[in-house]
Amino acid sequence: MADETFPSADLAGELNPGKNTHVEVDPISSEVASTKEMKEEAAANQKKKDIERKESLEKLKSAIIISGIVVALVGAAFAITKKLREK
Template structure:
């Protein structure tokens, strides 16, 4: 393996020895833009998924309430109809 020429720009950047040896004094945080973008995208996807799931749950609850209301209304109508039928039969006798 050949070593790169001395005038090449493909060398490693110089290290910050003070920052590396004393991490408590290093106040400048370097953020990897690719990692933060991936994390932000993941968070947005999770938020969208949670919102969609919440909407589906609310929709299901609304449908359950409507279904219950229809069933209860049907039972009430049947009971009232039966009561009218019984009173009509009793009046005929």
């Protein structure tokens, strides 16, 4: 029956938590917490990549539209100069 008693308390450690350097870590809780942190970090990285991908597609789209406008303006300028030379 002596084996079934509570372990003795560390009064100095309990009363002075700043001096208590021995900290017991529950391995299961620690693993769950680290797994959760890794999942959150992976989700944040994925979200960041998605945002960067969307931004790069928007930049590409803008560049294509601007290029199209420039080509149209150059074509119109050539057409106008050709008409003016014919007259």
